Amino acid sequence: MEYIPGLAGVPAKHSKISDIDGEKGVLYYRGYSIEDIAENSTFDETCFLLFNGELPNKNQLTEFKKNISKGREVHPDILAMMSHLPNNASPMHVLQMSIALLSEFFPALTEQAEGQYSLEQQHSAAITIISQIATLAAAWERTYNNSLQGFSVTDKDYAANFLYMLNGNEDPYMIETLDKCLILHAEHTINASTFTAMVTASTLANPCSVITAAIASLSGPLHGGANRAVVSMIEDIGSPANVEKYIDSRLKNKEVIWGMGHREYKTKDPRAKILEKMLIKLLGQEKTSSIELETAKKVEEVCEARLGEKGIYPNVDFYSGILYKEMGIRPELFTPIFAVSRTAGWLAHYIEQLQNNKIFRPTQIYDGASPRKYVSMEQR
Numbered sequence: 001m002e003y004i005p006g007l008a009g010v011p012a013k014h015s016k017i018s019d020i021d022g023e024k025g026v027l028y029y030r031g032y033s034i035e036d037i038a039e040n041s042t043f044d045e046t047c048f049l050l051f052n053g054e055l056p057n058k059n060q061l062t063e064f065k066k067n068i069s070k071g072r073e074v075h076p077d078i079l080a081m082m083s084h085l086p087n088n089a090s091p092m093h094v095l096q097m098s099i100a101l102l103s104e105f106f107p108a109l110t111e112q113a114e115g116q117y118s119l120e121q122q123h124s125a126a127i128t129i130i131s132q133i134a135t136l137a138a139a140w141e142r143t144y145n146n147s148l149q150g151f152s153v154t155d156k157d158y159a160a161n162f163l164y165m166l167n168g169n170e171d172p173y174m175i176e177t178l179d180k181c182l183i184l185h186a187e188h189t190i191n192a193s194t195f196t197a198m199v200t201a202s203t204l205a206n207p208c209s210v211i212t213a214a215i216a217s218l219s220g221p222l223h224g225g226a227n228r229a230v231v232s233m234i235e236d237i238g239s240p241a242n243v244e245k246y247i248d249s250r251l252k253n254k255e256v257i258w259g260m261g262h263r264e265y266k267t268k269d270p271r272a273k274i275l276e277k278m279l280i281k282l283l284g285q286e287k288t289s290s291i292e293l294e295t296a297k298k299v300e301e302v303c304e305a306r307l308g309e310k311g312i313y314p315n316v317d318f319y320s321g322i323l324y325k326e327m328g329i330r331p332e333l334f335t336p337i338f339a340v341s342r343t344a345g346w347l348a349h350y351i352e353q354l355q356n357n358k359i360f361r362p363t364q365i366y367d368g369a370s371p372r373k374y375v376s377m378e379q380r
């Protein structure tokens with residue numbers, strides 16, 4: 001038996017949802033390139049595509065959006081629970097807690113405990129969860145800001161509604177920017193959190209538990225938490241002049257550079273390229289310059305010189321945090337926004353997993369103590 005650390009390169013399933021060519025730096029959702037989808041689609045349509053495998057026609061999209069928007073209202077008891085949490089609670093923890101609790105308020109989400117869900121029930125659960133998760137993230141933001149009064153859901157498209165719920169912003173350019181961010185983060189083959197979702201789904205756990213587990217996995221800085229770590233790093237560096245010294249010191253100490261490197265890509269992540277352009281466009285729109293962007297570009301340049309031969313280039317998290325910051329979103333929300341978006345991919349994999357389920361149960365290579373006799377307390 002050969003052990004492969006981190007299961008690098010080990011296929012965990014057959015999938016039809018997304019595909020990456022890490023050498024070429026390309027990503028496809030259901031066969032459509034990420035550039036094409038980001039340019040032409042919306043997050044609502046992308047969810048339909050990920051869940052169903054095909055782009056919707058006009059009627060299908062209208063129906064899908066109607067179903068998503070009518071399931072947005074969050075149960076008042078969940079809002080009441082949020083109001084009892086410490087104000088500095090991590091939004092990722094609050095999201096985990098509230099998604100786990102959803103199953104208590106939507107009995108249909110737990111019926112699977114008695115057996116396998118039908119495909120129709122799986123899709124219906126997916127719609128419920130994707131509808132609720134944006135409201136849950138926004139409701140905590142409003143609770144945190146002490147602005148829950150007057151908080152309301154709308155029947156706008158997903159990104160427009162999410163931004164409105166978060167901070168009341170209705171600027172069309174900001175909505176378009178958030179919409180593209182949601183699309184870009186929606187799905188990415190078998191990354192750590194998606195694998196977590198698949199493993200949890202394979203036990204026939206209810207879909208809220210599947211998403212709760214995936215959120216926990218996403219939260220770490222080696223995965224979705226990196227977007228926040230990048231912004232802290234860029235702020236610590238301060239200006240382009242300090243970049244070389246900072247990077248060299250981190251590399252000397254064997255510390256990673258946040259937002260750099262990827263298990264699959266050996267070139268710049270195609271999503272990072274799009275996010276960088278979006279950031280430049282946003283700054284142009286606002287006619288401002290950004291010391292963060294200038295510092296990040298210098299980090300990219302220095303990392304290319306130091307790490308390029310190892311295939312270490314910017315990943316999706318490198319520019320997204322800086323973009324969110326420019327949009328006026330506080331850093332604690334960067335990873336929860338990623339979670340809202342990636343819920344689309346997690347749910348698509350949840351549905352796919354159940355079509356041909358086999359519980360995940362890998363093996364191990366034991367290298368612990370040989371069998372031995374129990375030693376009594378007096379003899380230790």
Ligand code: COA
Binds near residue numbers: 222226255263310315
């Ligand atoms: N900064 C500096 N060096 C890095 C690096 C980074 N961000 N990412 C990888 N490397 C180096 C490793 O030190 C290793 O070097 P070595 O072969 O000389 O020992 C080599 O590149 C391979 O890295 P490895 O850790 O084996 O890659 P991985 O596939 O296991 O890890 C990540 C992938 C994403 C976890 C890793 O690149 C990382 O920690 N990146 C920073 C965190 C981040 O941005 N995560 C978000 C991912 S979307």
